[in-house]
Amino acid sequence: MEEQxxxxxxxxxxxVDFDRWYxxxxxxxxxxxxxxxxxxxxxxxYGFAIWEAIQRAFDDxxxxxGHENWYFPLLIPEDVIMREAEHIEGFTPEVAWVTEAGSxxxxxxxxxxxxxxxxxxxxxxxxxIQSWRDLPQLTNQWCNVIRWELRTRLFxxxxxxxxxxxxTFHASADEARAEVDLILDYYxxxxxxxxxxxxLTGTKSRAETFAGAEYSKSIEAMMRDGYALQAGxxxxxxxxFSRAYEIAFTNRENVRELCHTTSWGISTRMVGGVxxxxxxxxxxxxxxxxxxxxxxxxxxxxxxxxxxxVDAFIETWEAGVRGMGVRLHVDRRDDRPGDKxxxxxxxxxxxxxxxxxxxxEARQVTLSDRLHPGRDEKRTLPAMALAxxxxxxxxxxxxxxxxxxxxxxxxxxxxxxxxAELVEHFKTRNGFVWAPWCxxxxxxxxxxxxxxxxxxxxxxxxxxxxxACLVDGKPAKHRVAFARPY
Amino acid sequence: MEEQxxxxxxxxxxxVDFDRWYxxxxxxxxxxxxxxxxxxxxxxxYGFAIWEAIQRAFDDxxxxxGHENWYFPLLIPEDVIMREAEHIEGFTPEVAWVTEAGSxxxxxxxxxxxxxxxxxxxxxxxxxIQSWRDLPQLTNQWCNVIRWELRTRLFxxxxxxxxxxxxTFHASADEARAEVDLILDYYxxxxxxxxxxxxLTGTKSRAETFAGAEYSKSIEAMMRDGYALQAGxxxxxxxxFSRAYEIAFTNRENVRELCHTTSWGISTRMVGGVxxxxxxxxxxxxxxxxxxxxxxxxxxxxxxxxxxxVDAFIETWEAGVRGMGVRLHVDRRDDRPGDKxxxxxxxxxxxxxxxxxxxxEARQVTLSDRLHPGRDEKRTLPAMALAxxxxxxxxxxxxxxxxxxxxxxxxxxxxxxxxAELVEHFKTRNGFVWAPWCxxxxxxxxxxxxxxxxxxxxxxxxxxxxxACLVDGKPAKHRVAFARPY
Numbered sequence: 001m002e003e004q005x006x007x008x009x010x011x012x013x014x015x016v017d018f019d020r021w022y023x024x025x026x027x028x029x030x031x032x033x034x035x036x037x038x039x040x041x042x043x044x045x046y047g048f049a050i051w052e053a054i055q056r057a058f059d060d061x062x063x064x065x066g067h068e069n070w071y072f073p074l075l076i077p078e079d080v081i082m083r084e085a086e087h088i089e090g091f092t093p094e095v096a097w098v099t100e101a102g103s104x105x106x107x108x109x110x111x112x113x114x115x116x117x118x119x120x121x122x123x124x125x126x127x128x129i130q131s132w133r134d135l136p137q138l139t140n141q142w143c144n145v146i147r148w149e150l151r152t153r154l155f156x157x158x159x160x161x162x163x164x165x166x167x168t169f170h171a172s173a174d175e176a177r178a179e180v181d182l183i184l185d186y187y188x189x190x191x192x193x194x195x196x197x198x199x200l201t202g203t204k205s206r207a208e209t210f211a212g213a214e215y216s217k218s219i220e221a222m223m224r225d226g227y228a229l230q231a232g233x234x235x236x237x238x239x240x241f242s243r244a245y246e247i248a249f250t251n252r253e254n255v256r257e258l259c260h261t262t263s264w265g266i267s268t269r270m271v272g273g274v275x276x277x278x279x280x281x282x283x284x285x286x287x288x289x290x291x292x293x294x295x296x297x298x299x300x301x302x303x304x305x306x307x308x309x310v311d312a313f314i315e316t317w318e319a320g321v322r323g324m325g326v327r328l329h330v331d332r333r334d335d336r337p338g339d340k341x342x343x344x345x346x347x348x349x350x351x352x353x354x355x356x357x358x359x360x361e362a363r364q365v366t367l368s369d370r371l372h373p374g375r376d377e378k379r380t381l382p383a384m385a386l387a388x389x390x391x392x393x394x395x396x397x398x399x400x401x402x403x404x405x406x407x408x409x410x411x412x413x414x415x416x417x418x419x420a421e422l423v424e425h426f427k428t429r430n431g432f433v434w435a436p437w438c439x440x441x442x443x444x445x446x447x448x449x450x451x452x453x454x455x456x457x458x459x460x461x462x463x464x465x466x467x468a469c470l471v472d473g474k475p476a477k478h479r480v481a482f483a484r485p486y
Numbered sequence: 487m488e489e490q491x492x493x494x495x496x497x498x499x500x501x502v503d504f505d506r507w508y509x510x511x512x513x514x515x516x517x518x519x520x521x522x523x524x525x526x527x528x529x530x531x532y533g534f535a536i537w538e539a540i541q542r543a544f545d546d547x548x549x550x551x552g553h554e555n556w557y558f559p560l561l562i563p564e565d566v567i568m569r570e571a572e573h574i575e576g577f578t579p580e581v582a583w584v585t586e587a588g589s590x591x592x593x594x595x596x597x598x599x600x601x602x603x604x605x606x607x608x609x610x611x612x613x614x615i616q617s618w619r620d621l622p623q624l625t626n627q628w629c630n631v632i633r634w635e636l637r638t639r640l641f642x643x644x645x646x647x648x649x650x651x652x653x654t655f656h657a658s659a660d661e662a663r664a665e666v667d668l669i670l671d672y673y674x675x676x677x678x679x680x681x682x683x684x685x686l687t688g689t690k691s692r693a694e695t696f697a698g699a700e701y702s703k704s705i706e707a708m709m710r711d712g713y714a715l716q717a718g719x720x721x722x723x724x725x726x727f728s729r730a731y732e733i734a735f736t737n738r739e740n741v742r743e744l745c746h747t748t749s750w751g752i753s754t755r756m757v758g759g760v761x762x763x764x765x766x767x768x769x770x771x772x773x774x775x776x777x778x779x780x781x782x783x784x785x786x787x788x789x790x791x792x793x794x795x796v797d798a799f800i801e802t803w804e805a806g807v808r809g810m811g812v813r814l815h816v817d818r819r820d821d822r823p824g825d826k827x828x829x830x831x832x833x834x835x836x837x838x839x840x841x842x843x844x845x846x847e848a849r850q851v852t853l854s855d856r857l858h859p860g861r862d863e864k865r866t867l868p869a870m871a872l873a874x875x876x877x878x879x880x881x882x883x884x885x886x887x888x889x890x891x892x893x894x895x896x897x898x899x900x901x902x903x904x905x906a907e908l909v910e911h912f913k914t915r916n917g918f919v920w921a922p923w924c925x926x927x928x929x930x931x932x933x934x935x936x937x938x939x940x941x942x943x944x945x946x947x948x949x950x951x952x953x954a955c956l957v958d959g960k961p962a963k964h965r966v967a968f969a970r971p972y
Contacts, residue, residue: 033610036606036610040559045554048556052555069534071528071534074646075523075632075645077523092589093589094588099585102578104634104636113584120521120523124519148588160561162557
């Protein structure tokens, strides 16, 4: 269908080189860019608006269930960050340290720039938690963090990124575990209902668990190259951090107990997921719910006279459409219509309305759809009904985009029983591959070694394990999804 | 009127010790707290919600005039931050430096944690600015910054704070100057229309100008102790930064020119302004537009039976009031009503509704007002009209609070002609004191020395200078406001 299409020349085609396609799209669609600071990105307005839409949606969700936004310090003294051994072992290789400050010179103690804030939040919150009456504490913050990475990739892995980190404190393990699941489901909703990305939800293997957690759950989305993107994680920390940071409360029986805590986060990485989970050879395809521009209008005219008529016609319905909450942009630049089409296709705008003199006469617009750029017959919509029709068209687009991603995920999900089958599979293709696993980290490591990088993503929450471990043949404990991860 | 009142015991009375009152209120009203990190604060949900309201209001304003949110890196390489000499001279004493990173050890070059981002924004933006067609660029970011301060004060002066920083790039000086004024007016609107704080707007003296700017304008609010709070600043940077960072464009005549740039910011300091600009001996008084809780309901009952009736009655109108967008909280804790009254007065909730069995019978609530806690006759409102009445009551409260602050500012604004008068004035009281000034920094410094800390705030934009300089008697260039600043 797309064979005859005129592909944008600014970007490498996805089918030719996925990695270069990704970087080209991020930069040419003006989402983000590298900066003069090694490993740190600049997020440009078109990319930042997607993050703002995710923020607004998730912030509303957590506030509706009683979570509160706080702000905790960026800098964490070395003696504070060092108290939970497993945690700091996991993070020290990536910590950036402040050692000097202006006219004060060398500091007495190094200060870590937060790679994540369990340690400082715990240190602060223990002051506010005395008795069971003070629980639960459901805290969240939106902030920047730094993890020193040398191999970076815009949005997916950068030294600095933006995220929300939730930290909650509970009187019982059950309540904390329920919180982990509540948030995981919020993350699933953000991915599926907002970003049109279906996800696997489940528990991670020990090797993939957050440093210091009892267990971690995640959502894993499938990118268009069949790689997995861990797009959000929710951790049950048990009493590990409350032991290290003495976060205790007096229970109803007047006995001191340690809190049960959780932490969870989603980041600007999600923007990378939107790009790689939906794009095509022409560039981005954005889900209407988070698209900075949902509908672009391209006026088509031959001369000043027809231009004036087209403009006047657009003005008759433009405000009405905006009034319905549709994010509409009229591209009045002097460029050729064909260049504008390419430009907005590259930027992934869901719907395009062309308006020429003939449309003006017929009081209509011609609708094109980013999901079906090659569709033969373009549809027309009557102008008087646009304010009513466009929200429906956008909702339809959102549904179709989700369905396209679901179909893609279904077509690229497989089941194997043995290591040989799995190795063979990943020689020629990617995707999610389910297999039975005994739970031994040695078997997991063997898979990664033999496949050069395939790892366990998460366990099937719905199905019990059956059969024999794909590596050592011992009874399987988990049905687990393997994939190449970003 | 308040003599008989039972003041909260948790806080020092404002009239006894303003500084201790401030710290007590910030902590006991659960706005913010000191953290284990020297000079850094923890912003608690009740304080953070005020900041979120300010953010939302200002973000809407700037987006409506075409400004866009970006995100720029936290870390700035030393060679980048060092290029504008005056700027870096102003900021180096306060810069925190990252010198080591995890397993990578010592870095080749120190990285500054941004104290403000002119340098990195300029370095990034010059890539996106080629011709006059790319201008103006109206960028903004919401972020954290660090300025190493030893003498800190919650919200007002902390090593880390949150703010927005705007950075704009224009083809002409006139356009950039107009931008400075547009933003200054937005700041005035935030202060007056949202925070009920009247402000002086004007240009600052050279000594008070931002390091690297041609001129700075500010809004100055008066606190209840008569001190001035610089609550927002808007700077015209001329071509200083575009020269240092080579931010040039090709104009319509095809000639290369340097951009004219601006920068401007408001921060969490504004929350401190709300506290000190409105509070009283009982604690906070919050403007309804930014109050996390606008109306608190205190049920009053003798026994379980009357409690059930009161609760059922509240439920008949609670949802309707919320449906009007009123931020309502029903305090169902088991504490005594008197304790609840003190608690919510301390937290500055504008309106309180008491609901007892007699109110239930009369289908009414009893209204108290945080501005008039001692008002003899409490008013009653019919329950069936609450959804309609409360928004009006909140609007009335907002107006009265602004008027109270305007009256206070008028009562505490003075005019002097000589240094002797000015010194005499500040021996016994504070406030804004207008005086004629020749513009010589030596005269300005002399005032500060003789008064131990009084500085110029800003120039009168409306009135020309008349008469002789208060210090050296030379012809006055400015009518300038003097005050003790925070």
